[in-house]
Amino acid sequence: MERLEAALEFVRQLDPEPIARHLQEIGFECTRCGRCCSAADGEPHTATVFPDEVRAIQTETGDEWAEIARPMPFGIEDGTGETFEWALQTAPNGDCTFLTSEDDRTRCSIYGSRPLLCQTYPFSLSLPGTGVSEDAAVESAGRVRASACPGLGAELDAERARSMAERLKTRAVRELEETIALREQYQPVPDPEGVIVHDSEGAKYPDGTAFEGTRR
Numbered sequence: 376m377e378r379l380e381a382a383l384e385f386v387r388q389l390d391p392e393p394i395a396r397h398l399q400e401i402g403f404e405c406t407r408c409g410r411c412c413s414a415a416d417g418e419p420h421t422a423t424v425f426p427d428e429v430r431a432i433q434t435e436t437g438d439e440w441a442e443i444a445r446p447m448p449f450g451i452e453d454g455t456g457e458t459f460e461w462a463l464q465t466a467p468n469g470d471c472t473f474l475t476s477e478d479d480r481t482r483c484s485i486y487g488s489r490p491l492l493c494q495t496y497p498f499s500l501s502l503p504g505t506g507v508s509e510d511a512a513v514e515s516a517g518r519v520r521a522s523a524c525p526g527l528g529a530e531l532d533a534e535r536a537r538s539m540a541e542r543l544k545t546r547a548v549r550e551l552e553e554t555i556a557l558r559e560q561y562q563p564v565p566d567p568e569g570v571i572v573h574d575s576e577g578a579k580y581p582d583g584t585a586f587e588g589t590r591r
């Protein structure tokens with residue numbers, strides 16, 4: 376079994392209960408500060424969104440694909456190149472395009488269909504063989520890692536911890552499934568005119584339509 380398939384099998388077997396306990400050890404209550412949805416250090420907000428998540432947001436908002444997602448910027452230079460996966464679209468100031476404010480607090484305008492990454496921030500799972508960077512972790516307990524967030528340390532009751540643990544497991548499964556499918560679909564596009572995005576469904580143009588040109 377290959378490394379990613381082995382990691383996927385491992386995650387599918389994970390018991391959410393210990394994950395929930397470790398989440399409670401760290402503690403969390405979102406303060407709605409909006410930091411995780413904003414540009415940082417002069418760089419636009421970058422949060423992965425999977426193709427089916429883009430379509431779920433389209434269903435909720437009626438928006439076009441490119442209003443929801445942009446090509447992941449890594450690997451693109453001067454408006455051309457191949458890249459992998461999608462990021463939530465950003466506003467001109469670099470913040471997530473769906474970040475709004477209400478009564479001096481931030482609000483997500485697609486809260487009901489926000490991607491798994493947003494549902495589980497600031498947490499992630501450390502998994503064997505996935506090469507997940509732990510550089511950003513400021514707290515850890517068991518397999519749970521937490522990125523910087525003002526909400527850490529607040530009381531997290533058992534019910535919310537269990538729900539977060541289930542979503543973390545779902546996200547880890549989805550990320551691995553997506554990566555495996557992307558690896559199986561990937562065929563290089565030589566000297567693309569403009570940007571080509573490779574995801575689990577194949578190669579696409581930035582507007583989300585399928586690439587129909589020549590492959591290597």
Ligand code: SF4
Nearest residue numbers: 405406409411524526
């Ligand atoms: S998850 Fe953390 S960083 Fe994001 S809005 Fe809530 S408190 Fe702020």
